[in-house]
Amino acid sequence: MKTVIVGAGISGLATAHALLEQQPDLELQVLEASDRPGGKVWTDKSSEGFLCERGVNAFLNNKPETLELVAKLGLSPLASCDASRNRFVYSEGCLRQLPDSPPAFLASNLLSLPGRLRVALETVIPRGNKSDESLAEFATRRLGREAFEKLIDPMASGVYAGDATQLSLKSCFPRIHEVENEYRSLILGLIRLQLKALANRESKLPSAGPSGQLTSFSGGMSVLTTAIASKLGDRLQFATPVASITRQGVRYTIHLSDGRQEEAERVILAAPAYAQSTMLRELAPEIAGLLDNIPYPSLAICCLGYKREKIKRDLNGFGFLVPSRERRQILGTLWDASIFPNRAPEGYALFRTMIGGARSSELAQLPEDKLVDLTRSEIASIMGIDMEPEFVAVYRHSKSIPQYVVRHAQRLATIESLLKKHPGLILTGNAYKGVSLNDCVANAYLIARSLRANS
Numbered sequence: 001m002k003t004v005i006v007g008a009g010i011s012g013l014a015t016a017h018a019l020l021e022q023q024p025d026l027e028l029q030v031l032e033a034s035d036r037p038g039g040k041v042w043t044d045k046s047s048e049g050f051l052c053e054r055g056v057n058a059f060l061n062n063k064p065e066t067l068e069l070v071a072k073l074g075l076s077p078l079a080s081c082d083a084s085r086n087r088f089v090y091s092e093g094c095l096r097q098l099p100d101s102p103p104a105f106l107a108s109n110l111l112s113l114p115g116r117l118r119v120a121l122e123t124v125i126p127r128g129n130k131s132d133e134s135l136a137e138f139a140t141r142r143l144g145r146e147a148f149e150k151l152i153d154p155m156a157s158g159v160y161a162g163d164a165t166q167l168s169l170k171s172c173f174p175r176i177h178e179v180e181n182e183y184r185s186l187i188l189g190l191i192r193l194q195l196k197a198l199a200n201r202e203s204k205l206p207s208a209g210p211s212g213q214l215t216s217f218s219g220g221m222s223v224l225t226t227a228i229a230s231k232l233g234d235r236l237q238f239a240t241p242v243a244s245i246t247r248q249g250v251r252y253t254i255h256l257s258d259g260r261q262e263e264a265e266r267v268i269l270a271a272p273a274y275a276q277s278t279m280l281r282e283l284a285p286e287i288a289g290l291l292d293n294i295p296y297p298s299l300a301i302c303c304l305g306y307k308r309e310k311i312k313r314d315l316n317g318f319g320f321l322v323p324s325r326e327r328r329q330i331l332g333t334l335w336d337a338s339i340f341p342n343r344a345p346e347g348y349a350l351f352r353t354m355i356g357g358a359r360s361s362e363l364a365q366l367p368e369d370k371l372v373d374l375t376r377s378e379i380a381s382i383m384g385i386d387m388e389p390e391f392v393a394v395y396r397h398s399k400s401i402p403q404y405v406v407r408h409a410q411r412l413a414t415i416e417s418l419l420k421k422h423p424g425l426i427l428t429g430n431a432y433k434g435v436s437l438n439d440c441v442a443n444a445y446l447i448a449r450s451l452r453a454n455s
């Protein structure tokens with residue numbers, strides 16, 4: 001049975017790798033529109049020695065599938081520096097460290113005393129009764145307005161470049177949704193989960209935030225996707241955009257933009273949802289319509305390098321996020337050279353600032369010089385670093401991260417039921433069940449296992 005995968009981002013590449021692991025002689029082709037593998041995984045190394053990630057910065061080492069894939073490829077992962085556990089938010093005129101434990105939270109002045117007391121009241125708030133609600137509704141209901149605005153809203157822009165009033169809690173943070181369903185209170189649920197883990201002598205205790213250590217590679221994230229691509233060899237074709245898919249009986253025809261065609265019994269679409277929508281317009285117009293409605297805001301990344309000795313403040317941390325209530329022009333800045341040891345030449349700092357996203361998509365479209373000016377002035381005002389950068393790089397994603405808005409789960413259920421009419425057609429990628437690189441890799445292995453079970 002011939003299989004064609006469309007798209008060589010991490011989703012398409014990891015799916016190809018997982019399928020070949022199961023069946024090394026599988027007739028398989030991966031068709032990629034651009035002239036390189038990786039999609040949103042794209043590392044740039046400048047002639048000055050700065051290593052900038054245009055898209056994916058790192059993954060958390062808390063999912064076995066990605067770590068196993070890295071090991072099978074013979075790659076050496078690079079753990080983030082310990083200091084990067086210190087995370088900051090910009091609040092009321094200065095950077096404040098996010099507390100990393102309940103006692104630190106109680107002692108911290110990030111929230112006012114009434115704000116902290118309102119968080120403590122979470123333990124007596126009844127379970128919610130909506131099947132799907134926004135992250136903003138959920139967090140305000142359980143933790144209060146202040147905690148939502150100062151702690152949860154910046155998480156929405158940091159992970160999704162999203163708008164917390166639109167994102168679905170259950171689709172974006174399913175574990176939190178499950179904890180409320182199971183235990184009613186997040187705080188009490190977490191305590192019970194930790195006690196259970198202690199009783200079972202588990203080495204890792206459950207936590208409210210993402211657990212695990214940020215991980216990349218010495219040469220940046222592209223090391224991973226390049227390694228998979230080179231294993232695929234000539235099964236992977238670049239500069240081969242797919243225009244549409246049609247079907248005659250059990251065979252699909254994949255129509256390429258240059259007029260050529262490929263035939264296959266199984267087609268796995270791993271391009272972004274809007275591209276899958278275009279490909280499916282004739283074959284499955286209803287699915288195409290649903291996919292077309294998944295929003296992708298624009299995002300710009302501005303990397304600035306500075307001489308370290310000229311910076312007076314300490315940079316021991318991951319960087320900071322900016323809540324929307326602060327009405328600044330950036331979503332946050334990562335202190336890249338403090339996260340991984342080799343992101344800047346000796347004696348330099350590298351800052352990676354995100355601009356745009358769902359709340360201010362138009363800012364990401366500004367001309368390059370305006371983006372640099374805006375970033376410089378925000379870094380000057382927020383971090384007190386007011387000087388000419390020695391290095392500048394700007395990257396743009398006109399369609400960045402798919403937004404799992406309220407009713408995303410319902411949309412997926414409808415798509416799944418419509419797909420029953422198209423046996424052998426599989427939709428994957430970060431638009432469905434998790435936006436992180438870890439989710440994309442885990443989904444690749446799920447697909448491979450389910451195909452083996454059904455073959």
Ligand SMILES: Cc1cc2nc3c(=O)[nH]c(=O)nc-3n(C[C@H](O)[C@H](O)[C@H](O)COP(=O)(O)OP(=O)(O)OC[C@H]3O[C@@H](n4cnc5c(N)ncnc54)[C@H](O)[C@@H]3O)c2cc1C
Pocket residue numbers: 006007008009010011012031032033034037038039040041054055056057058059240241242243270271272275299301397400401428429430431435436437438440
């Ligand atoms: C700026 C940014 C930063 C991010 N940072 C992180 C991070 O630090 N950690 C993390 O876990 N996740 C991060 N993400 C999320 C990231 O998007 C996913 O983890 C993952 O890389 C998505 O992979 P994918 O293969 O599903 O999609 P993509 O990477 O978008 O790949 C899709 C591929 O399909 C190809 N394609 C498109 N149309 C066609 C066509 N018609 N024919 C053939 N091929 C086509 C594209 O060229 C592309 O190569 C970030 C995303 C962005 C935008």
